[in-house]
Amino acid sequence: MQKDLFLKLIDMDRLIFGISELCKMAGVTPRQLRYWEQKGYIKARASEGNKAREYDANAMIKAVLIKHFLDEGYTLNVAVQKIQRYMANMKIIRSIIREHFVGIEEIDGELAVNLGYFDEAKRQILYVIVKDGRSSFKLVDASIGNN
Amino acid sequence: MQKDLFLKLIDMDRLIFGISELCKMAGVTPRQLRYWEQKGYIKARASEGNKAREYDANAMIKAVLIKHFLDEGYTLNVAVQKIQRYMANMKIIRSIIREHFVGIEEIDGELAVNLGYFDEAKRQILYVIVKDGRSSFKLVDASIGNN
DNA sequence: GGAATTTGTCAAGTAAGCTTACAATCATGT
DNA sequence: ACATGATTGTAAGCTTACTTGACAAATTCC
Numbered sequence: 001m002q003k004d005l006f007l008k009l010i011d012m013d014r015l016i017f018g019i020s021e022l023c024k025m026a027g028v029t030p031r032q033l034r035y036w037e038q039k040g041y042i043k044a045r046a047s048e049g050n051k052a053r054e055y056d057a058n059a060m061i062k063a064v065l066i067k068h069f070l071d072e073g074y075t076l077n078v079a080v081q082k083i084q085r086y087m088a089n090m091k092i093i094r095s096i097i098r099e100h101f102v103g104i105e106e107i108d109g110e111l112a113v114n115l116g117y118f119d120e121a122k123r124q125i126l127y128v129i130v131k132d133g134r135s136s137f138k139l140v141d142a143s144i145g146n147n
Numbered sequence: 148m149q150k151d152l153f154l155k156l157i158d159m160d161r162l163i164f165g166i167s168e169l170c171k172m173a174g175v176t177p178r179q180l181r182y183w184e185q186k187g188y189i190k191a192r193a194s195e196g197n198k199a200r201e202y203d204a205n206a207m208i209k210a211v212l213i214k215h216f217l218d219e220g221y222t223l224n225v226a227v228q229k230i231q232r233y234m235a236n237m238k239i240i241r242s243i244i245r246e247h248f249v250g251i252e253e254i255d256g257e258l259a260v261n262l263g264y265f266d267e268a269k270r271q272i273l274y275v276i277v278k279d280g281r282s283s284f285k286l287v288d289a290s291i292g293n294n
Numbered sequence: 295g296g297a298a299t300t301t302g303t304c305a306a307g308t309a310a311g312c313t314t315a316c317a318a319t320c321a322t323g324t
Numbered sequence: 325a326c327a328t329g330a331t332t333g334t335a336a337g338c339t340t341a342c343t344t345g346a347c348a349a350a351t352t353c354c
Contacts, residue, residue, distance in 0.1 A: 111239060
């Protein structure tokens with residue numbers, strides 16, 4: 001599979017959500033999302049004129065995290081403070097997925113997910129090998145790997 | 148971060164999309180999605196009565212793939228045939244993410260994403276270490292790792 | 295207790311979704 | 325070329341959802 005197509009399928013930063021769907025995923029009400037937006041906690045794209053709001057993965061993650069800390073008893077203000085560190089981490093997670101999920105190949109008839117170089121100097125590529133529904137890691141010499 | 152909260156943020160199978168958002172992501176029209184649903188190619192949840200359709204990650208991936216092959220000149224029927232193998236692979240990819248993204252930790256002050264055992268017998272845990280925006284892999288002895 | 299936060303609710307208007315139907319386009323086969 | 329089926333566009337009529345604004349009800353904070 002070409003990498004650009006593959007990326008299109010796993011890149012969370014390409015996701016778009018409506019307010020209704022985001023509410024269901026995060027377990028909040030539309031009123032809450034709009035208020036949080038008004039306070040500057042969550043951004044919604046394309047709310048120009050009267051068009052419907054569009055949220056991205058970042059907003060979705062924010063909403064889920066804020067709701068999580070609200071449920072733990074924190075006030076909205078404190079919840080927003082607490083999610084800052086998590087947001088930075090989640091952004092890194094997404095970049096890791098973009099960076100390391102290089103593609104899908106087949107090695108010895110088994111599905112192999114190419115995660116890129118484990119050790120670039122030694123030219124070793126790290127694969128996730130899927131066998132009977134279970135997955136395990138495997139190092140493959142770059143000169144052997146078939147792409 | 149607790150694993151259940153972490154999973155909530157990266158598990159693609161929790162995603163919900165409206166028809167409008169799915170159209171933008173896949174580059175198709177609502178008419179196309181409804182027709183593909185009528186033909187049994189794509190499933191939409193909660194279309195009972197007159198309520199709005201809800202799509203999941205599987206449907207989103209299907210739509211993107213079908214559109215991709217349509218753009219390559221294939222007919223709808225052929226495009227649907229061609230995506231079968233990709234769909235199976237994508238389902239595996241999602242399960243790998245669910246299975247292997249165990250959590251986020253800190254090792255020596257650096258962000259470390261725990262990917263689970265690289266070699267369970269040797270009790271070696273595979274980490275993605277993030278440093279200065281770049282990420283690399285690292286094996287850590289399980290007895291050392293701080294969780 | 296009083297003020298500020300946060301959320302619910304209602305109203306009125308706009309936009310979008312739904313189904314059905316018909317038309318237009320494209321592909322396939324004779 | 326012609327006929328047939330597949331695929332998509334478009335329109336109508338209706339229902340639902342979204343938006344803003346305002347007021348009220350909780351809730352929290354000082």
